[in-house]
Amino acid sequence: MIFLQQIGTSLLSFLVSVVISVGGAFAADSLSWQQIEAQAHGKTVDWYMWGGSPAVNTYVNEYLRTELRERYGIILRQVPVQDIAEVVSKLAVEKQAAKVEGGSVDLMWINGENFRTCKKLDLLSGPLTNILPNSRNLDSDSLALLSDFGTPVENMEVPWGNSQLVMIYDSARTPAPPRTISSLLTWIQNNPGRFTYPAPPDFTGSAFVRQIFYHEAGSVKQWQGNYSKEDLKNAADKTFATLVRLKEALWREGRTYPESPVRMDTLFADKQVDFSFSYQQGSASQNIDDGIFQPTVRTYVFEEGTVSNTHYVAIPFNAKDKYAAMVVANFLLSFEAQLEKAKKDVWGDFPVISLVKADPAWKNQFSSLPKGPATLSDEELQAHQLPEPPAEVLIYLEKGWQKQVLKNR
Amino acid sequence: MFTAPASRPPVSPKETTLPQKSIILLLTPALLVVVTLFGGGLVIGFFQALGYQPGIEEQSLSLQHFITTLTDPDFTTSLGLTLYIALTSTLISAIASILLAVAINHWAANNKIIHFILQIPLAAPHLVIGISMILLIAPSGFIARLCSFLFAVDVQNTFPILVNDKWSVGILLVYIWKEIPFITFMLLTVLKNMGNELLEAGASLGATKLQRFFSITFPIIRLSLGASCCIVFAFTFGAFEIPYLLGQTYPQTLPVWAYMNFSDIDLKARPEGVALGIIIAVIVISTVLLSEYLTRTPNRNR
Numbered sequence: 001m002i003f004l005q006q007i008g009t010s011l012l013s014f015l016v017s018v019v020i021s022v023g024g025a026f027a028a029d030s031l032s033w034q035q036i037e038a039q040a041h042g043k044t045v046d047w048y049m050w051g052g053s054p055a056v057n058t059y060v061n062e063y064l065r066t067e068l069r070e071r072y073g074i075i076l077r078q079v080p081v082q083d084i085a086e087v088v089s090k091l092a093v094e095k096q097a098a099k100v101e102g103g104s105v106d107l108m109w110i111n112g113e114n115f116r117t118c119k120k121l122d123l124l125s126g127p128l129t130n131i132l133p134n135s136r137n138l139d140s141d142s143l144a145l146l147s148d149f150g151t152p153v154e155n156m157e158v159p160w161g162n163s164q165l166v167m168i169y170d171s172a173r174t175p176a177p178p179r180t181i182s183s184l185l186t187w188i189q190n191n192p193g194r195f196t197y198p199a200p201p202d203f204t205g206s207a208f209v210r211q212i213f214y215h216e217a218g219s220v221k222q223w224q225g226n227y228s229k230e231d232l233k234n235a236a237d238k239t240f241a242t243l244v245r246l247k248e249a250l251w252r253e254g255r256t257y258p259e260s261p262v263r264m265d266t267l268f269a270d271k272q273v274d275f276s277f278s279y280q281q282g283s284a285s286q287n288i289d290d291g292i293f294q295p296t297v298r299t300y301v302f303e304e305g306t307v308s309n310t311h312y313v314a315i316p317f318n319a320k321d322k323y324a325a326m327v328v329a330n331f332l333l334s335f336e337a338q339l340e341k342a343k344k345d346v347w348g349d350f351p352v353i354s355l356v357k358a359d360p361a362w363k364n365q366f367s368s369l370p371k372g373p374a375t376l377s378d379e380e381l382q383a384h385q386l387p388e389p390p391a392e393v394l395i396y397l398e399k400g401w402q403k404q405v406l407k408n409r
Numbered sequence: 410m411f412t413a414p415a416s417r418p419p420v421s422p423k424e425t426t427l428p429q430k431s432i433i434l435l436l437t438p439a440l441l442v443v444v445t446l447f448g449g450g451l452v453i454g455f456f457q458a459l460g461y462q463p464g465i466e467e468q469s470l471s472l473q474h475f476i477t478t479l480t481d482p483d484f485t486t487s488l489g490l491t492l493y494i495a496l497t498s499t500l501i502s503a504i505a506s507i508l509l510a511v512a513i514n515h516w517a518a519n520n521k522i523i524h525f526i527l528q529i530p531l532a533a534p535h536l537v538i539g540i541s542m543i544l545l546i547a548p549s550g551f552i553a554r555l556c557s558f559l560f561a562v563d564v565q566n567t568f569p570i571l572v573n574d575k576w577s578v579g580i581l582l583v584y585i586w587k588e589i590p591f592i593t594f595m596l597l598t599v600l601k602n603m604g605n606e607l608l609e610a611g612a613s614l615g616a617t618k619l620q621r622f623f624s625i626t627f628p629i630i631r632l633s634l635g636a637s638c639c640i641v642f643a644f645t646f647g648a649f650e651i652p653y654l655l656g657q658t659y660p661q662t663l664p665v666w667a668y669m670n671f672s673d674i675d676l677k678a679r680p681e682g683v684a685l686g687i688i689i690a691v692i693v694i695s696t697v698l699l700s701e702y703l704t705r706t707p708n709r710n711r
Contacts, residue, residue: 199658201673256573256657270549406659407483 033133036323041073043324047313048087049109051080055347063340068331074324079105088114091123091316103318106325109160111311113391116151118314125315125322127155132326134333139354143387144308147224150390157312158329161341161349164301164308164381165207168268168276168284168374172296177275180303181215185242188249194274196251196258196267199406200398204261204279207307209397210389213239215304223389236397240404247405257406269293281381282348285372299374301384308385310352335362342369342378355379451690458684474684483660491662494577495646498584503638505585506592511626513593514600527590538583539654546571546579572655579655588641595637596630603629635704643693663689 031039045068051057060078068074081087087108094103110118118124129135138145138159145159146152167184169177178184188195198205214220217235247254251273258264261278268276269292278284278299287293313332315325331337335358338351355363355378366378388394403409459470478484517523530538545551553568572579603626611621652662661669663685670682 201669252570252573255575256659259653259658267549270547272549 031323033131037072037327040321040324040327042075043321044075044077045106045321045324045328046077046079046104047107047109047328048079048081048084048105050082050084051078052082053347056349059341059347063346064328064331064337067337068328071331072324072327074327076328084108084110084114088117088123091118091318092121094318095121095123100318102320103316104320105316106319106321107313107315107328109311110157110314111309112149115148115153115157115312115314116391119151119156123317124156125317125319126157128315128326128329129153129155129158132158132330132333134330137333137335137338137353137358139357139382142354142382142385143221143224144310144385145352147387148310148312149388150224150393153312157314158333159310159352160313160332162308162310162352162385163279163350164281164385165204165211165277165279165306166281166284166299166301166376166381167306168265168278168293168297168299169274170268170294170296171298172294173271174274177300179300181211184302185246188246191274192249193251193253195249196264196273197277198261198264199257199259200401202260204264204277205257206394206398206401207279208277209239209243209401210307210394211302212242213389213393213397214307214386216242220305220386223393224387232393232396236400237404239397240400243401243405244408265292281350282344282372282375284374285344286348288372288374293374295373297374299376301376301381303384305384305386307388308381309388335365339365339369342366344370344372350381351378355382451687454683455687458680458687460680474680475688478681478684478688483666486660487663487666490577490660491646491664494580494584494652494662495642498581498588498645499638499642501581502585502588502592502641503634505589506596506637507630507634509589510593510596510600510630511622514597518601527593530587530590531594533587535583535587535648536650536654538587539651542579542583542655543572546582573657575657577652577656580651583651583655584641584645588645592634592637592641595633599630599633600626632704635700639697639700643697646696647689647693 047060049056049060057078057080060076065076065078068076087105088110091103091105129138135158144162148157167177178187197208200206200209213235216238217223217231222231250257251267258267261276264273264276265278265287267273269287276284281299284293284297284299288295288297313329315322315329319325333353335353338353339362341347341349342351351366355366358366371377456470458474459472460474461470513520513523543550547553548566548568548570553564556562556564556568571582607625608621611625616624647664649664649668653665653668656662656665667682667685667689670678670685673679673682
């Protein structure tokens with residue numbers, strides 16, 4: 001989820017001085033899954049998570065709570081927080097104070113920078129995902145699940161859901177939208193004033209710049225592993241040069257940019273520009289339902305793929321009820337729980353499990369979910385996912401954009 | 410020349426000491442809150458601007474962040490833009506408010522409807538007005554559509570750009586619309602207390618309308634005008650949301666720039682954001698002190 005990366009980069013500062021001791025590895029390998037489930041019975045799982053979305057809260061407190069009680073006798077307790085970074089810094093302090101068990105956090109909702117901090121300071125129990133029986137529902141080859149904003153996941157956090165950049169257009173206005181980045185760039189030059197993007201550091205605008213960056217760099221995988229400073233500089237300079245050339249052909253000749261995706265959506269709805277894009281696959285359909293977009297609005301992903309990121313759950317090193325937390329994490333990966341979460345009127349979050357691998361009965365259930373006219377199928381989306389680059393690349397691009405593209409220095 | 414009478418009645422020292430003590434006592438709770446929260450915030454902010462960030466290595470306090478900020482080529486542009494917005498909106502609001510207050514005082518001193526209409530902008534938050542302004546005057550906004558409808562021509566491409574524009578017209582409009590009622594109310598209170606006797610006396614002595622305004626009305630409203638302009642200037646200089654919504658992406662006003670630095674994903678930009686915040690606070694506080702000095706001095710010399 002977008003907010004998970006945006007929030008709480010601040011806590012890193014509190015943690016650097018913490019010295020790492022022993023990791024919280026599981027003694028679980030000695031127990032069978034049945035034994036783990038038996039251990040979990042009657043336990044309470046305190047799940048710390050960002051509590052700002054009513055849809056998410058309802059899914060957790062109604063559906064998950066009931067199912068977990070009935071299936072496993074687990075009492076799920078949601079602990080809403082403003083920013084999961086607070087919890088991470090609390091864990092870091094507990095680690096420093098050598099509080100290795102009886103911690104108050106059993107499970108947390110996490111990704112990006114916060115995960116990187118946790119992994120760096122060894123605040124998590126694991127490897128975890130590979131122990132969970134339902135991990136077989138995941139596509140283990142998916143690049144998008146291998147690393148979380150450039151940090152190798154290595155089974156230390158369990159995938160829960162997914163979001164991905166999609167292009168938004170009106171099929172009545174633009175019957176044949178450009179399906180690759182290079183054809184989009186040509187389209188913009190040929191249709192001056194009809195395209196714009198939110199100014200980075202806005203998250204969505206920044207994602208668009210990364211999309212151009214992947215195109216100019218000619219490689220995606222390179223940024224997940226070892227790349228040199230020169231590689232980054234060269235690819236970034238090419239990206240900025242392209243974006244500077246593009247400026248004249250943008251809305252208002254690139255003299256100003258929308259400050260948010262919401263504003264870009266408004267410009268698109270007002271026919272000031274012909275495209276919008278969103279880091280939430282379902283938002284265009286939502287806007288059609290709300291009467292903001294025309295019913296002819298559709299979305300698409302580039303043939304070369306679009307950036308996506310996964311949000312995860314993880315178990316802290318000192319969780320009080322580790323086994324129960326594992327059972328919860330496992331249930332989150334089940335077809336039932338993922339299907340309920342994907343329902344538009346429940347949450348509408350995209351399944352993280354692989355539907356290509358799923359058995360046909362489940363596949364049917366997912367594909368027959370009412371998605372809204374503009375939302376792509378899960379298979380189509382999953383087949384076009386690119387991982388996000390590390391935060392370092394992201395920051396480099398945002399800074400460079402401001403300097404070279406916005407200020408023209 | 411007519412001059413306004415000294416507004417303070419002579420009071421004996423004995424009478425003033427007791428109330429002054431109780432005034433201080435009554436003010437203490439409010440002052441405590443302001444000093445602890447606001448003053449404390451400023452002090453912590455100042456240390457952060459010097460480079461104090463708990464947990465981050467290389468802890469050395471220096472003025473480096475202030476220097477970086479002040480020598481940034483964007484600083485003068487930003488300062489200029491911020492001053493332009495704050496001064497223009499204060500000046501236009503002040504002139505309009507004087508005219509409006511005098512007019513209301515003259516013709517409609519007790520008109521409840523006019524007072525009610527004036528109160529509406531006071532109650533509406535700046536953010537709401539900002540967004541309404543976009544809906545109203547953007548090239549695809551209500552006014553442009555109305556023109557298209559009335560004149561049956563597509564004005565979307567010819568309509569003047571009034572939001573996110575070079576001259577900050579949208580920002581100025583929001584501030585002016587919002588601040589006129591504020592200043593007007595401040596002036597009306599004084600004008601009402603003034604009564605008509607002085608003006609009538611002036612008229613009977615043969616002063617023209619303009620003479621009456623500059624020699625009677627203006628000296629009386631001057632203090633209140635100065636104070637309210639000061640508040641408006643301080644607010645428009647330090648406010649973030651309207652320039653963020655209605656301004657150009659670049660150049661930015663000082664508060665927008667400070668916010669961008671403060672919320673930057675790169676933690677190293679944060680002290681610069683705080684340093685900018687402190688600079689804004691210093692500019693605003695010195696303006697207030699300066700105008701206090703300028704408006705009070707002539708009174709004391711009298």
